[in-house]
Each structure stands twice: as structure tokens, then as C-alpha cells.
Amino acid sequence: MAKAKPKTTKKRAKAPANNNNTLKFIKGFWMLFATGIFLIAMLFLLASWGVFGEMPKFEELENPQNDLATQIISSDGVQIGTFFKENRTPVSYEELPEHLINALVATEDARFYEHSGIDARGTLRAFVFLGTKGGASTISQQLAKQLFTGGSKNKIERYLQKIQEWVIATRLERQYTKKEIITMYLNKYDFLNQAIGISSASRIYFGKNPKDLNKEEAAVLVGMLKNSSLFNPLRRPDMVKTRRDVVLNQMEKYKYITEKERDSLKGLPLQLDYSPEGHNDGTATYFREYVRSWMSSWVKNNPKQKNEEGEAEYFDIYRDGLKINVTIDSRMQKYAEEAVEEHMANLQKEFDKQEEDNKTTPFRDLTNAEVEKILDRSIRSSARRKIMLSQGKSEKEIRKSFDVKTKMSIFSWKGEIDTIMTPKDSILYYKKFLRSGLMSVEPQTGHVKAWVGGINYKHFQYDHVYQGARQVGSTFKPFVYATAIDQLKLSPCDTLPVSQITISAGSHGVIDTDWTPKNSDGDYVGYMSLKEALAKSVNTISARLLDRIGPEPIVRLAKKMGVESDVLEVASIALGSVDLKLSEMVGAYSTFANQGIYTKPVTITSIEDKNGAVLYQFVPETKDVLSKEAAYVTINLMEGVTQLGSGARLRSGASSRYDYKNVITGHPYEFRNPIAGKTGTTQNQSDGWFMGIVPNLCTGVWVGGDDRATHFKGVRFGQGATMALPVWGLFMKKCYADKTLDISTGAFPRPENLTIEVDCKVFKQNNRQEENIDEFSL
Missing domain, CATH: 1.10.3810.10 (Biosynthetic peptidoglycan transglycosylase-like)
Incomplete structure (x- = not known):
């Protein structure tokens, strides 16, 4: 029997240690990756729940809230300004x-x-x-x-x-x-x-x-x-x-x-056209400030809705993105500002030159005590004093601060100057500058097309279009003539004696003494047609017309034509003793060009919300104040001013006696179209005016000092034809050069069946000075 083989056991090979490590690494990596993904997901989830900070709601995503600037849009579709918290x-x-x-x-x-x-x-x-x-x-x-x-x-x-x-x-x-x-x-x-x-x-x-x-x-x-x-x-x-x-x-x-x-x-250079849009910058600064004031009043009377408590909520012009459509034409506004700047810079040079020998500059005909009174009034009304009062400063501290030198940027026609001076000296410095205002209106619609309230809004914020009322001088005479024509059917061809006239005490508002006005040239010989008399601003003939009709109907007509300032019914208004605003004068003169229909000047045509819904729509305000015939005859009279009077230099740009072309304007005007107008010069040359009209544009210009004691020493440069008329001429040349504008060059519309004779063939020529001075003189 064969011997059985011994039973053997097969040993399993030991796994390498590095394999276990690999498995652990892979397992750990995926666990770490999963944990990272989980943590990232949790971070995003927590963020979405607002754990790290408030998250926007669905409604906020649907309508993100931004502050939107309110736009001011000109009649030609240009944005000329904004009101904003964020622009x-x-x-x-x-x-x-x-x-x-x-x-x-x-x-x-x-x-x-x-x-x-x-x-x-x-x-x-x-x-x-x-x-x-x-x-x-x-x-x-x-x-x-x-x-x-x-x-x-x-x-x-x-x-x-x-x-x-x-x-x-x-x-x-x-x-x-x-x-x-x-x-x-x-x-x-x-x-x-x-x-x-x-x-x-x-x-x-x-x-x-x-x-x-x-x-x-x-x-x-x-x-x-x-x-x-x-x-x-x-x-x-x-x-x-x-x-x-x-x-x-x-x-x-x-x-x-x-x-x-x-x-x-x-390869191109960096090219900018920097146009700042701060509240003091850009175009139409004075007009924009007027619009801001108007809008502040409008929003208070026009709530946008009621909140849950039933309380009214109002529009915010700095946040709600409104759109204000205005009548200003951006092109005409630009030309108006350029005309004011060009002329006033040159006029100031002449004024400064004449002030070199004036011991009380920039004031004339004043004592040192009177100068101190002017400075004191300016200090009391200054923004600096108001701010210091709000800070609890005493009057003594405030007055002392006005004599302490400080750093400041001051205005000059060559640009701002950084300097050091006392606030009191800065007041005196600014008093020397001549100021100006221009307003242009379309007579048929009342639309204000250009508005220049001063020479520089940042440094001179007082608006000489609608804030300042100044003596108007001879520019008031067309109201006298128009009233006489309307009541008496006088013709420009009718003649009156140039001789002196005395209006008795107690008559026509002269209460205490007799009043005998004087002509600036001292000429009182012969007769003169009404057309020539207005053209040459003959004071005695203006007084004769007032003597025949009285001051009351003249004042009544002026009021119907939009004059809101107080006008006393006294005889001296025949020569322009009244103080009126430039805006009132332009609105009234537009009535003559609009065939006797007064159309209230308008600046804002409509207001829209940010979605385009119309919130406000302007409705024109008009009324008949003169017959077409009387308005046309008055226009015809004023055409004589630019044909043979103080406005005749508009046809050439230079006076026959003085070369104003080189001294002031820089170039001739050479207008050939019909122009109706009137210059005005007040006593001591404190105020210079020119009112100029073509069929579809009426423009008024005022020039003068902040104080009436600031003026030229003589009438050559101190009259309206030199101070104010060049601004009108420069402005109109620029407008006519712009073929995109439709400024009329034709004749004023003549009424059918005109019964008053206006086609005067011959004017009596007296030996009057070629300067055509229209100085106001009581």
C-alpha cells in the first residue's frame, strides 16, 4: 500500500503596503473632493440664503433700483443739462x-x-x-x-x-x-x-x-x-x-x-472733448437753474402717488429720471452765450482802461463813505455771512473774517485765477465786472429759444433775465407810441414840434413840481416825424405824446403785454423811468411782432416720467391787446431805429463818427433784412439796452454793472447802442450763418386794408449829433 503524501497548505502572498496606501489615498481624495464639493455647495447655498449678507429678492432682480438723472431736452432734441444725485x-x-x-x-x-x-x-x-x-x-x-x-x-x-x-x-x-x-x-x-x-x-x-x-x-x-x-x-x-x-x-x-x-x-493720439456736466458747468446754466426752481414748485403741487398710509409721495427730480422738454434751441443758446462772452470780454477791457484814473473804482460819482455803504450791504447779503451765522458766529467775528486774507479762485475773462485776498477785497473785485442778460423768444408761440442770465454762472449767479429789474430808459418809448397810435390813429409820417414842453404840477402824475424833459443833444428846433423821433429817441416828442393820452393807458397796455412789475402812472415813464425785467420786456415786445397778440413766454413744453408717460403738457396763454394795425405801425416805427437811428450801425457795424467796429465788435454786421428795434440808455450810463425784432424772433439784451454806480464815464461807450446792441448783432449773425435754423429775413406781415400811412417819403433832418444818443434824461 502506497504511502500517502503529506498534505501541504498554500500560503497567500502578503499584499504590498503601498497598495493599501494607494487605496486609502484614493478613498481619502474622493472623500475630500466630495467634502469640498459639499462645502462649496453649502457656501453657495448659505450665500443664497443670505447668511453672508442680505441677498436681493426676486423683485429687486426684476427691477434693480438706480438713481436716474432728470434730463433737460432742448427743442432740437439735445440734452442740455441734468439734475442728479448720480448723473x-x-x-x-x-x-x-x-x-x-x-x-x-x-x-x-x-x-x-x-x-x-x-x-x-x-x-x-x-x-x-x-x-x-x-x-x-x-x-x-x-x-x-x-x-x-x-x-x-x-x-x-x-x-x-x-x-x-x-x-x-x-x-x-x-x-x-x-x-x-x-x-x-x-x-x-x-x-x-x-x-x-x-x-x-x-x-x-x-x-x-x-x-x-x-x-x-x-x-x-x-x-x-x-x-x-x-x-x-x-x-x-x-x-x-x-x-x-x-x-x-x-x-x-x-x-x-x-x-x-x-x-x-x-497710432492715433488721445483726443478728448471734455464737457463737464456739473450744476455750474455746461450750457444754459442760468436757464437750468430757473428750470430747477420751476420744477421744485411743480413737484410740490403734483404728487405722483399715495403710499400705504395714504400720504402723498412726490417726484424727486434728482433720482426719478424725469424728462423735461424745454423750448430752448441748443444751437441758438450756444450762439447767444458766445455772443455775450465775445462782446463782454472786449467791453470789459475798455471799461477797465477808463477806470485807471478813477479813485473810487469801480464806482463813479460816490464818496468814500457811500462806497463803504455799498460794501456793507454786500457783506450783509453775502453767502459767507449767512453760513457763519448758521454756525453760531457773532457779528463781530463775521466782520473780522472779511478782512482776513484767504486762498480763493476768482473769475477773469482769461480764466480762473488762484490768488490770496480778503473776502472784502473780493467783493470789490467782482463789483468791477459789467454784467449782461439776453433772452430770445419766438413771438408766434412764446417759446423761449435762448436764455443767458449773466456772464458766468459759477461766479455771478444772479440771473439778469428774470431776477433783475433795471431801469429800461428809451426802450419803454414804444409802449408810449403804440398807445398813442392805437388811440389817436397817428401815422409814423405825422410830425410834432421838437421844442420843449412843460407838464404842469398835478398833471399826469407829476405832483410837486412842473416837469420839463430835456433832449440829450439840446436841440429843440423845428418839427420831426414820429418815425425819426423814435429812431433818434427825442424825449420832448415822447413827452408830448404822453401829454395827449396820459400815463394810465400806457401802463394799462404794458400790463396787458405781460409786464408784472410795478409801473407808476407818472409822466416820467414817457422816458423810461420804470424798472422792468428783461423777460418782461422781451415778452411785451414780442406782442408787436405777433400782430398785437400777447403770447405768454413758455420754457417747458412737457414733462415725462422715466417710462415716457406724460405728466405735464403746456397749454398756451394768449390774448389780444393791440389791433393788427397798431402793432404793425409800431413795428414800422421801430424799423426806423435801424434805418436812421441809434441802431443803424447794424447795417454796417460802425458809426459814422466812431469806429465801433474796431473798438468793440471786431467785425461789421451788414444786415440787409428788415429789423425793428430800440436802444435804451439810462441816466449816467448805468444801463444799456437793445431790443431787436425780426418777424419770427424777438431778442432783448441788457448790459450794466451790479450797482448803478458802476458805469462808463461817458455816453460814447455807455449807451445801449454800444453796450448792448453788439451782443444782439453777434448773436443774429451766428443764427443767420446756421442754415439749419429758420430765422426770418423777410418783411413783417402787413395787415390788409391798412388805414394808417406808413410809407413816409421824406423825413425832416435836424442838425443832430451823429452818435444817435438815446440817453434817458429827466
């Missing part, structure tokens, strides 16, 4: 040029159209390279930050905010289209210098609307999106140009422009 004017996607959008996407978010709010590739790159090769913020994330998260104080807080931005960005992507996100982002971004949003930035930095931006301009604004404080073209133009070129490189990289086009654009 933001929203634009639609369709108003954005394609190259601006391309520049934005190429530079800020190349995969914008591919992701859903978070760029995974960019985020991974940012983590791996710690942000050294570019950030990971998408346009949607940047918008989320602007709308809902804002800035942070430390890194931990910023990381948590970043998570919030990711959550909000994905919600924005679900809520809005890509086009809407781009539009919201560009409308929201702050480009600094009060340029909030792409619309304001385009206007402020380049003087145009977004749709008109060219490629290199678009690249500048897109470049500013990285950091508008660092890449600001006003402070660091070289850095901005370099950043602009980076944007152009990105556009070429992603095939939005060719390499050749990129190189060509990079």
Missing part, C-alpha cells in the same frame, strides 16, 4: 454701437456669450495662477457687484462677497438676456467726473452720444472699466492711451478688427 441717463442696447460692445466683450469677458454667469475656465485659471494671469469676473459678476454687493473692508469679507456675486450673477443670467446685461452694466458703471453710465461718459469725455463714438473712443471708455480712478483721461492721459491700446489689441485678438486697423488706431 445717470440710461440708454437702450440699440443705442450702443457694435464696436463698443465688441470692445467690452473682448476685454472684460471673451466667453460672455458662452457661460451662464460664471466663467469656469477663467475661474480655474485664476485659482491656479492666483490671479496673475487675469481675473475671473464675468460681466454678469461685475454687474452683480455694482448692483447688490458693493465694496468690502477686508479679504475675508471680499471672498464671501465674491460667492454672493457668483450666486447673483447666475440669477441675473436667468432673469435677463445677454443684451440686457450688457446694457445694465454700461448704464451702471461710474466713469468719474460725474459721468455715471455710458451715456454721461460719452457726453462728458467726448461731447457726443454713445451711438456716435468711434472705435478708439469706445476703447478709451472700455479701458476705464478696469479702474476709472486709475485710468482717468483727465489725470493720466498717457496711462489711458496705453490702456486703450490694450483694448484694441484684445479686439484684434478676437477678430473684431483687423491687425491693420488695430495698428492704425493705436
Whole structure:
């Protein structure tokens, strides 16, 4: 029997230790990965629950709240100003040029159209390279930050905010289209210098609307999106140009422009057209302040709705994005401001020259004590004193501060000057500047087309269009003539004696003494037609007309023509002793051009809310105050002023005796079309006026000092024909040169069946001075 083999047991090989470690590593990795995913998911979940900070509700995502600037839109469709807390004017996607959008996407978010709010590739790159090769913020994330998260104080807080931005960005992507996100982002971004949003930035930095931006301009604004404080073209133009070129490189990289086009654009210099839109900057500053005052009153009387408690809620002109449509024509406004600046800068030079030998400059005919009284009044009414009073300062402390030298920027016609002087000296300094006002109205509609309240709103905020009433001098005489024509059917061809007339005490409002007006040239010989008498502003003939009709009907007519200021029914109004506002004078004179129909001047035609709903619509106010015949005859009389009177230099630009062309205006006017007008000069040359009319435009100009003691020493430069008329001439030349404007060059409409003779063939010519002075003289 065979012997059995011993039973053997096969031993299992021991597993290598490194295999166990691998398994543990893999298991640990997936656990760690899962934990990381879970933690990330929890972070996002917690962020969405608002644990790291309040998150926007659905309604807030649906309607993000932005402060919107109220726009002032001119009659020709140009935005001439805004009222704002944030100067933001929203634009639609369709108003954005394609190259601006391309520049934005190429530079800020190349995969914008591919992701859903978070760029995974960019985020991974940012983590791996710690942000050294570019950030990971998408346009949607940047918008989320602007709308809902804002800035942070430390890194931990910023990381948590970043998570919030990711959550909000994905919600924005679900809520809005890509086009809407781009539009919201560009409308929201702050480009600094009060340029909030792409619309304001385009206007402020380049003087145009977004749709008109060219490629290199678009690249500048897109470049500013990285950091508008660092890449600001006003402070660091070289850095901005370099950043602009980076944007152009990105556009070429992603095939939005060719390499050749990129190189060509990079070779262009940085060109700005900086147009600040602060409340003291830009065009129509005085008019905009008037609109602000008007709107403040309007919103108080027009609540937009009632809240849950039944209380009225009112519009906020700084936040609600209203649209105010005004009658101002931006082109005419520009020409008016240019005319005022051009003439007043030259006139000031002559005034300063004449003041060199004046010991009480800038005042004349005053004692030192009277000068001190003027300065004292100015101190008492100054903003500085009011502020110090509100701070609890005593009158003694306030007065002392006016004699302490301080740093300040003062106005000059060559630009602001940084200097050191006492506040009291600055008051005296500003008193020397001649001021001006201009208003232009379309007589048929009452639409105010241009409004210049002064020479510089930042430094001279008093508005000489509707705030200041000044003595009108001979510009009041057409009211006298019009009343006489209406009542007595007088003709421009009728003649009256030039001799002196005395209106007895107690007659026509002269109570105490007899009144004998004087002619400025001292000539009282012969007879003169009414047309020549008005043209040469003969005081004795104006007094004779008043003596025949009395002051009461003259005042009544002026009131019907829109004059609201007090007008005393006294004989001296025949020469213009009354103080009126420029706005009243222009409104009244427009009646003559509108065939005797007074149309109340209007500045605001409508107001819309941010959605375009009309909140206010202007309703014209008109009334018949003169017959067509009387209005036309008065116009015919005033045409004589520019044919043979003090306005005749409008035909050549120079007087036959003095070369005003070279001294003041710089060039001749050479108007050939019919112009009705009237100059006015008050006593001591304190106020110079010119009222000029063509059939579809009535424009008034006033020039004078802040105080009536500030004036030229002689009538050569102190009369209205030299102080004010050149502004009108410059303004109208600019308007006529602009062929897009329809300013009439034709004749005034002549009424049918005219019964009063106006075609006078011969005028009596007296030996009157060639200066054609129309000085007011009692």
C-alpha cells in the first residue's frame, strides 16, 4: 500500500503596503473632493440664503433700483443739462454701437456669450495662477457687484462677497438676456467726473452720444472699466492711451478688427472733448437753474402717488429720471452765450482802461463813505455771512473774517485765477465786472429759444433775465407810441414840434413840481416825424405824446403785454423811468411782432416720467391787446431805429463818427433784412439796452454793472447802442450763418386794408449829433 503524501497548505502572498496606501489615498481624495464639493455647495447655498449678507429678492432682480438723472431736452432734441444725485441717463442696447460692445466683450469677458454667469475656465485659471494671469469676473459678476454687493473692508469679507456675486450673477443670467446685461452694466458703471453710465461718459469725455463714438473712443471708455480712478483721461492721459491700446489689441485678438486697423488706431493720439456736466458747468446754466426752481414748485403741487398710509409721495427730480422738454434751441443758446462772452470780454477791457484814473473804482460819482455803504450791504447779503451765522458766529467775528486774507479762485475773462485776498477785497473785485442778460423768444408761440442770465454762472449767479429789474430808459418809448397810435390813429409820417414842453404840477402824475424833459443833444428846433423821433429817441416828442393820452393807458397796455412789475402812472415813464425785467420786456415786445397778440413766454413744453408717460403738457396763454394795425405801425416805427437811428450801425457795424467796429465788435454786421428795434440808455450810463425784432424772433439784451454806480464815464461807450446792441448783432449773425435754423429775413406781415400811412417819403433832418444818443434824461 502506497504511502500517502503529506498534505501541504498554500500560503497567500502578503499584499504590498503601498497598495493599501494607494487605496486609502484614493478613498481619502474622493472623500475630500466630495467634502469640498459639499462645502462649496453649502457656501453657495448659505450665500443664497443670505447668511453672508442680505441677498436681493426676486423683485429687486426684476427691477434693480438706480438713481436716474432728470434730463433737460432742448427743442432740437439735445440734452442740455441734468439734475442728479448720480448723473445717470440710461440708454437702450440699440443705442450702443457694435464696436463698443465688441470692445467690452473682448476685454472684460471673451466667453460672455458662452457661460451662464460664471466663467469656469477663467475661474480655474485664476485659482491656479492666483490671479496673475487675469481675473475671473464675468460681466454678469461685475454687474452683480455694482448692483447688490458693493465694496468690502477686508479679504475675508471680499471672498464671501465674491460667492454672493457668483450666486447673483447666475440669477441675473436667468432673469435677463445677454443684451440686457450688457446694457445694465454700461448704464451702471461710474466713469468719474460725474459721468455715471455710458451715456454721461460719452457726453462728458467726448461731447457726443454713445451711438456716435468711434472705435478708439469706445476703447478709451472700455479701458476705464478696469479702474476709472486709475485710468482717468483727465489725470493720466498717457496711462489711458496705453490702456486703450490694450483694448484694441484684445479686439484684434478676437477678430473684431483687423491687425491693420488695430495698428492704425493705436497710432492715433488721445483726443478728448471734455464737457463737464456739473450744476455750474455746461450750457444754459442760468436757464437750468430757473428750470430747477420751476420744477421744485411743480413737484410740490403734483404728487405722483399715495403710499400705504395714504400720504402723498412726490417726484424727486434728482433720482426719478424725469424728462423735461424745454423750448430752448441748443444751437441758438450756444450762439447767444458766445455772443455775450465775445462782446463782454472786449467791453470789459475798455471799461477797465477808463477806470485807471478813477479813485473810487469801480464806482463813479460816490464818496468814500457811500462806497463803504455799498460794501456793507454786500457783506450783509453775502453767502459767507449767512453760513457763519448758521454756525453760531457773532457779528463781530463775521466782520473780522472779511478782512482776513484767504486762498480763493476768482473769475477773469482769461480764466480762473488762484490768488490770496480778503473776502472784502473780493467783493470789490467782482463789483468791477459789467454784467449782461439776453433772452430770445419766438413771438408766434412764446417759446423761449435762448436764455443767458449773466456772464458766468459759477461766479455771478444772479440771473439778469428774470431776477433783475433795471431801469429800461428809451426802450419803454414804444409802449408810449403804440398807445398813442392805437388811440389817436397817428401815422409814423405825422410830425410834432421838437421844442420843449412843460407838464404842469398835478398833471399826469407829476405832483410837486412842473416837469420839463430835456433832449440829450439840446436841440429843440423845428418839427420831426414820429418815425425819426423814435429812431433818434427825442424825449420832448415822447413827452408830448404822453401829454395827449396820459400815463394810465400806457401802463394799462404794458400790463396787458405781460409786464408784472410795478409801473407808476407818472409822466416820467414817457422816458423810461420804470424798472422792468428783461423777460418782461422781451415778452411785451414780442406782442408787436405777433400782430398785437400777447403770447405768454413758455420754457417747458412737457414733462415725462422715466417710462415716457406724460405728466405735464403746456397749454398756451394768449390774448389780444393791440389791433393788427397798431402793432404793425409800431413795428414800422421801430424799423426806423435801424434805418436812421441809434441802431443803424447794424447795417454796417460802425458809426459814422466812431469806429465801433474796431473798438468793440471786431467785425461789421451788414444786415440787409428788415429789423425793428430800440436802444435804451439810462441816466449816467448805468444801463444799456437793445431790443431787436425780426418777424419770427424777438431778442432783448441788457448790459450794466451790479450797482448803478458802476458805469462808463461817458455816453460814447455807455449807451445801449454800444453796450448792448453788439451782443444782439453777434448773436443774429451766428443764427443767420446756421442754415439749419429758420430765422426770418423777410418783411413783417402787413395787415390788409391798412388805414394808417406808413410809407413816409421824406423825413425832416435836424442838425443832430451823429452818435444817435438815446440817453434817458429827466
